[in-house]
Structure formats: structure tokens, C-alpha cells
Amino acid sequence: MTAALHLAYWQTTTIKVLVVMGVIPLGALVLAYVFLLKMMSHMQSRLGPMEAGPHGVLQLLADAGKFLQKEDVFPERADRAVFALAPVVVLMSAFLLYVVIPAGPRLTVSNLDTGVFFALAVSSLSVLGVLMAGWSSANKYSLIGALRAAGQLIAYELPLVLGVVGVVIQAGTMSLQGIVQAQAHGALLGFKTLGEPYILPQALGFVLFIVGAQAELTQTPFDMPLAETELVAGYMVEYTGFRFLFFFMAEFGTAFAFAAIGATLFLGGWYVPGVHGTAADVLGPFVLGAKIMLVSFFIFWFRFTYPRFREDQLQAVAWKYLIPLALVNILVTGLLKVVV
Amino acid sequence: MAVVTEFQKAAYVAGQAADARVNVEIEAEGMTLNIGPQHPATHGTLRIVVRLDGEQVVWAEPVCGYMHRGYEKLTEVRTYPQVTTLVNRIDWLGSFANEVPFILAAEKLMDVEAPPRAQWIRTALFELGRLANITLFLGDMGVQLGALTPVFYAFRDREHVLNLIEAATGGRFHPNYDRIGGLKEDLPKGWVTEVKSAMSRIRTFCDEMEDLLVGNEIFETRTRGIGLVPAAVGLEYGLSGANIRASGVDWDIRRDEDSPLAWKHCDWKVWTHPDGDCFARYWVRLQEVREATKIVEQLLDGLPSGPIQAKVPRIIKVPAGEAWVHTDNPLGEMGYYVVSKGGLGPFRTKIRTPSFSNISILPWLLRGVYVPDVITILASLYFILGDIDR
Numbered sequence: 022m023t024a025a026l027h028l029a030y031w032q033t034t035t036i037k038v039l040v041v042m043g044v045i046p047l048g049a050l051v052l053a054y055v056f057l058l059k060m061m062s063h064m065q066s067r068l069g070p071m072e073a074g075p076h077g078v079l080q081l082l083a084d085a086g087k088f089l090q091k092e093d094v095f096p097e098r099a100d101r102a103v104f105a106l107a108p109v110v111v112l113m114s115a116f117l118l119y120v121v122i123p124a125g126p127r128l129t130v131s132n133l134d135t136g137v138f139f140a141l142a143v144s145s146l147s148v149l150g151v152l153m154a155g156w157s158s159a160n161k162y163s164l165i166g167a168l169r170a171a172g173q174l175i176a177y178e179l180p181l182v183l184g185v186v187g188v189v190i191q192a193g194t195m196s197l198q199g200i201v202q203a204q205a206h207g208a209l210l211g212f213k214t215l216g217e218p219y220i221l222p223q224a225l226g227f228v229l230f231i232v233g234a235q236a237e238l239t240q241t242p243f244d245m246p247l248a249e250t251e252l253v254a255g256y257m258v259e260y261t262g263f264r265f266l267f268f269f270m271a272e273f274g275t276a277f278a279f280a281a282i283g284a285t286l287f288l289g290g291w292y293v294p295g296v297h298g299t300a301a302d303v304l305g306p307f308v309l310g311a312k313i314m315l316v317s318f319f320i321f322w323f324r325f326t327y328p329r330f331r332e333d334q335l336q337a338v339a340w341k342y343l344i345p346l347a348l349v350n351i352l353v354t355g356l357l358k359v360v361v
Numbered sequence: 362m363a364v365v366t367e368f369q370k371a372a373y374v375a376g377q378a379a380d381a382r383v384n385v386e387i388e389a390e391g392m393t394l395n396i397g398p399q400h401p402a403t404h405g406t407l408r409i410v411v412r413l414d415g416e417q418v419v420w421a422e423p424v425c426g427y428m429h430r431g432y433e434k435l436t437e438v439r440t441y442p443q444v445t446t447l448v449n450r451i452d453w454l455g456s457f458a459n460e461v462p463f464i465l466a467a468e469k470l471m472d473v474e475a476p477p478r479a480q481w482i483r484t485a486l487f488e489l490g491r492l493a494n495i496t497l498f499l500g501d502m503g504v505q506l507g508a509l510t511p512v513f514y515a516f517r518d519r520e521h522v523l524n525l526i527e528a529a530t531g532g533r534f535h536p537n538y539d540r541i542g543g544l545k546e547d548l549p550k551g552w553v554t555e556v557k558s559a560m561s562r563i564r565t566f567c568d569e570m571e572d573l574l575v576g577n578e579i580f581e582t583r584t585r586g587i588g589l590v591p592a593a594v595g596l597e598y599g600l601s602g603a604n605i606r607a608s609g610v611d612w613d614i615r616r617d618e619d620s621p622l623a624w625k626h627c628d629w630k631v632w633t634h635p636d637g638d639c640f641a642r643y644w645v646r647l648q649e650v651r652e653a654t655k656i657v658e659q660l661l662d663g664l665p666s667g668p669i670q671a672k673v674p675r676i677i678k679v680p681a682g683e684a685w686v687h688t689d690n691p692l693g694e695m696g697y698y699v700v701s702k703g704g705l706g707p708f709r710t711k712i713r714t715p716s717f718s719n720i721s722i723l724p725w726l727l728r729g730v731y732v733p734d735v736i737t738i739l740a741s742l743y744f745i746l747g748d749i750d751r
Contacts, residue, residue, distance in 0.1 A: 065513035161394050165416065165732065241507050242579050250402050250505045251736045328579045329507030331733045332416065 037130045041119050048277035048313070049115075049270045050081055055314070056321040057273070064325055088269075091262035096159055099259065103157035108260065108267035110150030115274035117143040122281045123198045125291050125305030126298070136197035137189055140282055141182050144237060147275060148174045151246065154268075155256035166255020169332050170246035173236055176339040177243070181233030183347030187226040187354040188219050188286045197282075201290035216294055220287040225350045227287045229343055231319060234279045236335070238272070240320060242327040243335055276317055284312035391419055394732075398427045402505055402736045405746030407720070411727065411735065418735060421727035423720050428750040436710040441467050441541060441677050444707070448697075449535040451714060452748040455494030455691040457486045457526065460539040463710075465621065466686040466699045467541050470679045474621060479543040479669045484623040485556075485660040486529065486538065487688075488653045492563055493522045494691035495603075495650050498743050499570050502643055505740035506583050511573055518566040521559040528552055541677055543670030553661045560654040567651050575644065584640035588726055588738035591637060598725065599718035602693025604742060607645040608637035614689040622688075627659040639741035646743070678705060692716050692748055712751055716744035 028036075058080060062069030070077030095101055121136040123129040133139050148171055155167020189195055192203035200219075207217025220227045236243040247255045257268050284290060290312070291305030330338065397408035406427035412420040432451065436444050448463055449456040461483060468474065475483070500515025523533045528549050530536035538545045574580045590600065592608040605612060613631040615624045632648035634641035681703040687696030693715025702708040719742050726742075727735055 061509070065510050066517050067513060161392060165394075241509075244507060245733065248507065248733070250507070251733050253401060325510055326573075327508060328503060328574070328577065328583060329733075330579060331583060331731060333731065334582055 041116055041130055045116055045119055045274040045277065046270060048281075049273035052277050052280075052317055052321075053269075053273045054078060054081055056317065060318075060321060061325045085266060088266040089263050093264065094259075094261045096259045098159040100157035100159070103153050104259075105264070107150045107154035107157060108264045108271070110153060111147045112150075112267045112271040112274065114143055114146035114150065115271050115278055117146065118275065118278035119281065121197050122278070122285055122309075123201055123290060123305075124309050125302035126198075127302055128291070128305055129198055132196060132198045135195045137185055137195045137200070137286070140197070141178070141185065144275070144279070145174060145178055147237075147271065150271075151256050154260070158256070158259040160259050162252045162258050163256045166246045166248065166252045166258070169248075169252075170239060170256065172332065173239070173243060173246065173335060176336050177233045177236035177343075180229050180339060180343035180347050181237060183344065183351060184226045184229030184233060185286060186347075187223050187350045190351065190354045190358055191219060191222060197285050197290070201285060201292055204289040205292040216289060216292060218287065218289040223287060223350075223354070225346065226354075227283070229347050229350070230283055230287065231316075232343060234283065235320060235323060236339075238276050238279060238320065240276070240324040242323065242329045244324075244329050245332050245335065248329065276320060277313065280313040280317040280320065281309065283316040284309060288312045288316070396735065398424075402739055403746070404744070407744070407746055407749065409723065409727075409735070409739075411732075413732065416732045418727050418730050418732070421724055421735070423723045425717070425720070425749045428746050430747075430751065432751045433710050433712055436707050438706065440705045441679060441707070444710075445539055446535070446537050448712070449537055450747055451712065451751055452494065452690065452692055452695075452716075452745045453534060454497055454745055455490035456532075456534055457490040457530070457536045457538060458494075458688070458690045459695065460537070461487055461622070462686045462688045462690075462695055463697045463699070464539045464541055465688075466684040466697045467677075467679055468621075469684040469686060470682050470699065470701050471541065471673070471677075472680075473542045473671055473673055475543045475671050476668045477623075477665045478547075478667045479671075480621055481623045481626075481660050481664050482529075482544060482548060482669065483539065485657050485664075486526065486536070487622070488657045488660075489522055489526055491653045491691040492650060492657075493519055493526065494745075495646050495653075496522070496563060496566060498646055499567070499574075499643070499650065502740050503570075503574050503580075505736050506580060508574065508577075508580070511570060514566060514569055514573075518562050521562055525552070525556055525559055528555070540670065542673040543668070547669050553664070556657060556661055560658055563654050564651060567647055570647060575647065581640065583733075583737055584638065584643060584741070585636075586638050587730070587734050588639045588642075588741060589637050590722065590726065594725065595637070595722070598722040600693070600722060601715050601718065602689060602691070603645045603649055604642060604693060604719055606631065606633045607641035609633050609635045614687060614694060620688070623660055624656065626663065627656045629656050629659075639737050642741040642743070676705070678703065679707075687713065690715060692743065692745060693719060714748045714751055716746075716748035717751075720744050720749060 058069045058077060070080035073079040073083045095104060118140055120130045121133050121139050123132065151170045152167050155163045188200060192200040194200060194203065204218055205216045239246045247257070257265065260268060291301065291309045293304065293308045296304050391412045391414050393410060393412050395408060395410055397403040398406040408424040408427065410422050410424060411418045432447050435447055439447065444463055445460040448459045451459045496515050496519045500512035503511035526536055527533045529552060530538035590608050592610050595605050595608045596610065611631060611633050616631055629652045632645050634645050679701040681701055683700045685696060685698045687694055694713065695715055696713040698711040699707050700709040726738055730738065
């Protein structure tokens with residue numbers, strides 16, 4: 022920041038908190054509208070909501086208004102405190118994820134040296150919320166859903182983390198800002214001008230990341246914790262009103278944050294060739310936003326197309342295929358890093 | 362004053378015992394999960410009580426009757442022409458196919474035969490009912506497995522079939538079009554060309570489903586080898602229709618038995634599959650839809666001209682006697698056993714519905730499977746609640 026814009030610590034902190042508080046709900050709103058309401062509808066040869074605002078853009082606000090008016094129902098035998106806290110925990114993990122994502126050379130909430138580590142660690146917090154929700158609801162469907170979620174997220178954390186390790190090795194840093202800079206200054210096959218988005222050298226890592234993220238987000242084909250037709254939305258089954266809204270926001274907020282991490286790690290984050298300095302700070306958020314939409318397009322495309330696996334089949338996919346593949350990826354990346 | 366007979370007492374005690382067995386005794390060990398009566402996978406109000414060990418089913422029992430409407434008894438206080446209105450509502454997705462066997466039974470008792478044109482139109486509408494029914498299954502199976510998109514394609518293309526049924530009969534869901542000795546009225550103008558385009562749409566839909574689901578690896582891992590019904594077991598439990606054909610039993614009443622309807626004039630094939638699993642049941646139904654479109658097209662190409670109503674008295678009285686007529690309905694073998702004492706309406710009617718027999722295999726089939734497979738098996742056996750509970 023220039024000298025004229027020097028702000029006190031509390032001022033920058035307030036701004037940062039407000040940005041994170043604003044970005045996640047906004048991102049969730051955008052993703053839910055563009056993908057859930059519109060892309061899914063068009064894929065299924067229907068229009069989706071069209072009445073609230075032009076092309077139904079205000080539909081989600083109307084839905085939120087509806088949820089807020091609803092009665093806050095607690096099941097009779099629920100553990101009230103845990104039941105009330107669970108959606109907040111899930112939503113919190115989405116907020117925390119966004120803390121480390123850089124939107125420009127100087128636009129970061131917090132440039133942690135271990136940014137990747139932080140993001141992946143925080144993302145598993147949501148499992149805790151899911152387990153809390155499932156257990157405290159005192160409902161058999163919720164419980165099955167929550168236990169499935171726990172088993173699944175533990176199994177898929179590994180390929181996700183191991184898939185990202187390749188990027189970390191190649192960039193030589195765990196800071197997300199550093200990884201973006203490494204991609205900006207990288208040279209792909211000797212061409213320095215375009216930088217080196219890691220999706221090309223780390224294509225396998227990207228696939229592992231997308232699959233792992235899909236499972237973390239409990240999106241089809243890994244949506245057994247929700248399993249609309251078996252468990253009737255699993256751990257969310259007893260939630261109504263604004264607590265359900267929290268889960269809904271967390272679902273899309275986390276998708277947004279994961280897409281942001283994917284865009285940062287594999288697509289060069291805020292970087293676009295030829296833009297440097299202050300211009301990058303101005304353009305950065307938009308470039309990052311476009312890349313986020315691209316990554317989340319894939320996530321939702323799979324979600325609306327595929328049937329879901331069975332829980333044991335999902336574990337088999339993770340342990341038999343994804344984790345060995347991730348280990349091979351790390352080995353090859355490490356060897357190349359040492360040799361080249 | 363009502364006299365309670367010994368038989369009624371015994372029936373009451375047996376009923377209480379059955380309730381107790383379902384409600385109390387099963388709570389003994391393991392986790393008991395009530396799937397239904399309100400559950401999206403049961404398409405209505407079927408209740409399946411499963412006892413779980415982890416996610417594995419140890420024991421399962423379907424409990425039906427939550428939507429019992431007593432059609433067999435109700436037919437006794439209706440006249441013959443009124444009964445079609447009732448039986449329309451048994452299998453509500455392919456309703457016209459419910460009317461046909463009853464009308465045929467009444468015609469058999471009266472020794473009346475509808476003119477050829479009526480028979481051909483009946484057969485065409487019967488097959489349209491099959492299309493309206495099974496296309497929905499083809500999409501719904503995807504939803505039960507978590508793929509949201511196919512069912513919307515199914516609804517989109519099924520709409521054209523429903524429009525055809527509506528154009529011909531006046532009712533989209535409940536045609537009530539069949540009459541003793543013929544039909545309510547002739548086909549509207551231009552209907553035949555409409556049918557042609559709708560049939561090609563349905564075939565495109567089948568190709569889409571082949572791409573989206575049958576060719577999908579996840580769909581295969583979820584359905585292959587799941588819910589295996591050996592032919593002998595299937596026959597013992599009285600499975601019929603596509604469910605038994607998927608177990609390799611080459612049996613189709615439309616082809617194997619002589620009927621006044623016009624299937625014998627068409628060139629079509631009965632598909633079977635040797636595996637007997639959920640995949641086979643899906644695949645057989647997919648082929649069945651393709652064959653049905655062919656049947657409809659052939660029937661309309663060779664549609665004979667002439668009257669659509671045979672001579673019957675204005676007030677229909679059916680001579681005393683008994684008749685059993687069954688057909689291969691969309692869900693399986695459906696039959697009516699009609700007993701007449703010479704009155705205006707049936708003296709007794711027994712309705713054999715396919716879904717009721719099809720779900721009777723569930724306790725045998727669900728032992729040892731995982732909870733997600735319960736849903737797959739339910740979806741692939743394909744029942745309609747109205748068809749179970751009547």
C-alpha cells in the first residue's frame with residue numbers, strides 16, 4: 022500500500038473481515054444462481070425460475086426471505102446446543118477457507134507462508150459440523166448420512182492433499198501467493214511470456230484435486246451423505262428455516278472457495294499474462310472470478326450428469342486408484358524437480 | 362345387530378399379530394429403519410421396514426396397504442361401464458392398459474367382439490400407455506441413483522405421448538375410453554401423423570438414455586450384479602413382465618397367448634436378458650419401449666377402416682359366468698377374474714396386479730444388501746403404489 026493509504030491495523034482488519042463476509046455469500050449466490058438454477062435447468066431442457074427479476078435473478082433472495090420467515094424447529098429429542106451450532110460450524114469453514122486466497126499481488130486477507138496447508142486443514146472443519154448435525158438431530162437418516170460423510174471425507178482428504186503436494190513441490194512454496202507468482206514467472210517449454218499454469222505440468226494433480234474436491238463438497242457422484250433419494254438429504258433432514266439456509270450457503274460457499282483454491286493452484290490465480298503491478302491488483306479479482314467460474318463449471322457439470330457411487334465403491338475408488346495415482350504424481354514431480 | 366363370527370374374530374387376531382410383529386418385535390436388535398411410508402424412493406406410501414447392521418440389511422419386510430382403495434369391492438356396486446373409471450386409477454401411469462383386460466373379460470362373458478378397427482386402436486393405445494409408463498421408469502431409475510437429469514428428459518418426451526392419449530381419449534391420465542364392444546369414439550384427424558413424430562422422439566430418448574445411463578460406468582457399477590433374481594426364484598414369487606424377462610424367462614402374454622387384440626398382426630420381438638440383476642431389468646425395459654414404438658407405428662400403418670363399436674344393448678347386462686383375462690401390462694401380468702350373476706355389475710372381481718406380486722420378492726431380495734442398493738432394487742423392480750394397494 023502507498024504511504025497515502027496507510028491504514029491502522031484495526032482498519033485493515035475490519036476491511037478484510039468485511040471482504041470475506043461479503044465475498045462468500047456473494048460467491049455462493051452467484052454459483053447457486055448460475056449453476057444450480059440456470060445451467061442445470063438448461064441442461065435439463067427447462068427454463069428454471071423466470072419470475073423473480075429478469076431471468077429469475079432475484080429468486081435466491083426470495084428463497085432466502087422465505088427461509089428466514091420459517092419457524093426454527095428443533096426435533097424433540099435433539100441435542101439442542103449442538104443442533105443449533107452445527108450449521109454455523111459448517112458455514113465457518115467456508116469463510117475460513119477464503120482467508121488465504123490472493124485476489125491480486127497485494128490483495129490478500131492474510132498471506133500465510135503455509136497457505137495451502139491452512140486451506141486444506143480448514144476445509145475438513147466442515148466434517149465436524151456435518152457430524153454434529155447428524156448426531157444431534159436424533160434421526161436415523163441423519164446419522165447414516167453423517168457417518169457416511171465422515172468416512173468419505175477422511176478417504177478423500179488424502180488424494181486431495183496428495184494431489185496438491187505436486188504443485189507445492191513444483192512451486193517450492195506453500196504460500197498461495199507464492200504459488201501464483203511461481204506460475205506467473207514460470208516458463209512453459211521455454212516460453213517465458215505466458216507463464217506456466219500448473220494445470221499443464223500437473224494435469225494429474227488437477228484431476229485428483231477436482232475429484233477430491235467433488236467428494237469434499239459432497240456433490241454427485243459422491244453425494245452419499247445427502248443422497249436425496251435414499252437418506253432424503255441425510256444430515257440436513259431435520260433442519261428448517263435459516264439453519265437450512267446456512268447449510269445451503271455453506272454448500273455453495275465451500276464450492277466457491279474450493280474453485281478459488283483450484284484456480285489459484287492450477288490456473289494461475291489472479292495472474293493474466295501481460296498485466297503487472299497496480300493493474301494486476303485492479304484486474305486480479307475479475308480474472309480470479311472468471312477462473313473460479315470455469316473450475317466450478319466442471320464441478321457442477323459432473324454433479325448434474327452422473328449417478329452416485331455406493332459408499333463402499335467410493336472408498337475403493339479412493340484407496341485403490343486415487344491415492345496410488347497421487348503418490349506416483351508426487352514421485353514423478355519430485356524426480357523431475359531434482360533432475361531438471 | 363352385528364354378529365361377530367369365529368372367522369372374523371380369527372381374522373382380527375391375525376391382523377393384530379401382524380401389526381405387532383412389524384411394529385414391536387423387530388425393534389429387538391440392530392437398527393430398524395423405516396423406509397417410508399413417506400419416502401421419495403417409494404413413489405407413494407409403501408413402507409419397507411429394514412433392520413440394519415451398519416449399512417447392511419439383515420432383514421426386510423414391505424408393508425403395503427397405506428393406499429388401499431378397495432377397488433375389487435367397489436366394482437361390486439358399479440355397473441360394467443362404470444368400472445373402467447375405477448380401474449384407470451390402479452396403475453396411474455399407463456392407465457389405458459388397466460381398462461383393456463376388464464373390458465375384454467366382460468366381452469368374453471357377453472360373447473361380444475369389438476370390430477377390428479376398435480381392436481387395433483385399443484392395442485395402439487395400450488402400447489402408448491406402456492410408453493407413458495416405462496419412459497418415466499427409464500428416467501426415474503437415474504434419479505434413484507442420483508443422476509438428476511434423465512428424469513427431466515423422460516418427462517419432456519413423455520409429454521408427447523400424453524398429448525396423443527389426450528387427443529384421442531380426452532384424458533391425459535385417466536382415459537376411460539374403452540367400452541364394451543368397442544371404443545368411446547374414433548381417432549381425431551391428423552392423429553396418425555402426430556404419432557409418427559412422437560414415436561421417433563421416444564426412440565431418440567431411448568438412445569439418449571443409452572448414452573447417459575446404460576453407457577455410464579457408475580451406473581453399471583451400481584446396477585450390475587445388484588438385486589440378482591434367478592429365474593426359478595422369480596417364478597416362485599410370481600414376478601412377471603419385464604422383471605421376469607430380465608431373468609431370462611422368455612414369456613410375454615402378448616405374444617404367447619391368443620387375444621382379440623392386434624399384437625399378432627405386428628412384427629416385434631420379446632427381449633430377455635440372462636443376468637436378472639438391476640441392470641438387466643433396466644435394459645429389458647429400454648428395449649421394450651423401442652419395441653412398443655414399433656408396434657404402435659405398424660398398427661397405425663395398417664389400421665383397418667370400419668365401425669368402432671359392435672352392437673350391444675343400451676343397458677348392459679352380462680350373462681352369468683366367470684371369465685379370466687390377463688394381459689402383459691407395462692408393469693407385468695395384469696388380470697381380471699370377473700364373476701357375473703347376470704346383473705348390471707360384476708358379482709365379484711379379483712384383480713391380479715403385477716406390482717403386488719413383484720414386491721413380494723423384496724424380503725428375499727433385500728437380505729444382505731446395502732441401504733443404497735435397497736433403493737436401486739426398489740427402483741428397478743418398478744412398482745406403482747396404486748398397482749400394489751389397488
